[in-house]
Amino acid sequence: MKSKILIVEDQFIEANNLRKVLEGAGYAVCPVARSFDEALNTLNSDLPDLVLLDIFLKGEKTGIDLAPIIKERNIPFIYLSANSDERTFRLAKQTSPYGFLVKPFREKDVLAMLDIATNLHAEHLSLAKVSKVYKSPTDLKGAGTGNFGMAGKSSGLKDITRLIQIAATAESPVLILGESGTGKELVARAIHNHSARSKKPVIIVDCAAVSPTLIESELFGHERGSFTGAVDKRIGKFEQAENGTIFLDEIGEMPLEIQSKLLRVLQEKEICPVGGKRKNVNVRIIAATNRNLEEEIAAGRFRLDLYYRLYVFPIELSPLRERKADIMPIAEHYLSVFAAANKKNITGFSDPVKKVLLGYPWPGNIRQLINLIERSVLLCDGHIINQVNLPVLKPSPVAGNAKERGIKTFADNERDHILDTLARCNWKVYGTGGAAELLNINSSTLKSRMIKLGISKQFG
Incomplete structure (x- = not known):
């Protein structure tokens, strides 16, 4: 027996066409829900195996508002939408759907997406079990x-x-x-x-x-x-x-x-x-x-x-600039690798060089650091690397004189803006009405910026 599907769609013709496609393919179909409240009633009384969820429903609450409730019940869902707007897509994606179907629907696409969603959900359940087993690298x-x-x-x-x-x-x-x-x-x-x-x-x-x-x-x-x-x-x-x-x-x-x-x-x-x-x-x-x-x-x-x-x-x-604690271990590891390869007895870096390495933003990330270490080993004549040649990154005149001018740096402004937005959202980061939505950025990006800027709830 195939899965039981709940269609949440306020347009009668589209909902009816979907129902016919699903029933023709052997799926059981719950009564169509045309609003947030109808869908919630069905979820409480007749739990489906999968939900086809229209993003834009009639009424104040949308499919994006319903998505967290579906997710809490561990039910996979696929969004239905005629809107390909980037902001809407970003908001919808933050709720972790199993895919999107764009109107008008083709039978082949609908059935293929259902198969994909079913397989993805099974894979996610399997991965979740594995993640509970492995708690540490050892x-x-x-x-x-x-x-x-x-x-x-x-x-x-x-x-x-x-x-x-x-x-x-x-x-x-x-x-x-x-x-x-x-x-x-x-x-x-x-x-x-x-x-x-x-x-x-x-x-x-x-x-x-x-x-x-x-x-x-x-x-x-x-x-x-x-x-x-x-x-x-x-x-x-x-x-x-x-x-x-x-x-x-x-x-x-x-x-x-x-x-x-x-x-x-x-x-x-x-x-x-x-x-x-x-x-x-x-x-x-x-x-x-x-x-x-x-x-x-x-x-x-x-x-x-x-x-x-x-x-x-x-x-x-x-990026490496957000992983300061990794810079010296990476540098020391490749120092030993390249020193051995070139038959040189180089044991470490001078304190000034360490300070330079830790303070550099590394636009080329780990690859740039590795290349620098290899070049420095080749140029070194002693037992300690006392000098590294890094490209000079010129600060903008305004940023360089920000303190003298009494102007906040870009990072300070960004931090204040994020804090203000979090305060408005009562420190809700994810989901509808959260800070990520208001700032129109991916929630993982916002979390990364908060970590880099040292933002935690104690600052609120």
Whole structure:
């Protein structure tokens, strides 16, 4: 027996069409709810397995207001909307839906999204069970160093370590987010190396480095003679990664037409080589990007359905400037690596150099720090590194003289603005009416800014 579905939709024709599609596919359908109150009554009396939830309902309360109640009852839900406004999408996304269906609905899209949501919910339940088991880095057998080879002492790194543990025990897609140079490939390799697929290949694909005209052949392969220049048969990256892992770096650069083919791989576990026949593949997908995919979706450059299929298990890497506690451990680790490689007896950094390293904002993140350490080792003639050559970041004249002028710095203004907004929301950060909504930013971004600016409720 298929799942029982609750449709929350105030437009009769659309609700009725949805009901017919679902019943025709064998789903049980609850009486249609046309308002917040009707939906709440149904949730209290006839608990569904999944909810199709219109964002804009008649009355004061919307589908976004109902979403937290559905989520509390551990019911997966999919938003229905004709509105692709970026702000609405951001607000809706903060409630953690299992996808979006854009009106007018196509039967194929509705049924596919239901299958995706059902699978995602099962994966999330499985991941939740795993997360309760692994409370610290030492819980994962065979993990080696507690930080999976990543140097550092920050609380953020400890959180990433725990997420790697969970991801390594699962088969779900992983989406790694973060600025360039934050170590996304290192995290992907750590997940693969500590997973059940570790003895099979991990294939790295830089989507930004492959020509848009060649990326389909690169990923899925091609048959001989399938296009001009295809003089031989080619095995694509997905087949090369069979029973292993494929890491799609900079997936935000992937062309839209290839995104649709990747979605099929995620949903159907099959590929189609250029000029060839469909074939099944058994590959774990890990993707990464330094782009804001929500902005890419709003601009029409990234598929919403692919985003949700990848966003099963996101891992967000903070920039190095927000992880001060990791700077020296990383520097010391690579100092020993490069000193040994160059047969030099260099034991550490002078105090002035340490101060410089800790005070620099590292726009290039960990990659920039590693490159600096390697260069410094090569230039060092003694046992201590006494000098490092960093690019000079020129402060703006206004910022440089802010104190003399009696002007608040940008950080001070940002902190005051966030504090004022939190006070207005009675310190509600997430959800409808929360500070993230009023500030029109992602709740995780707001939380990160609060940590960086030292904001906690004691300041309210």
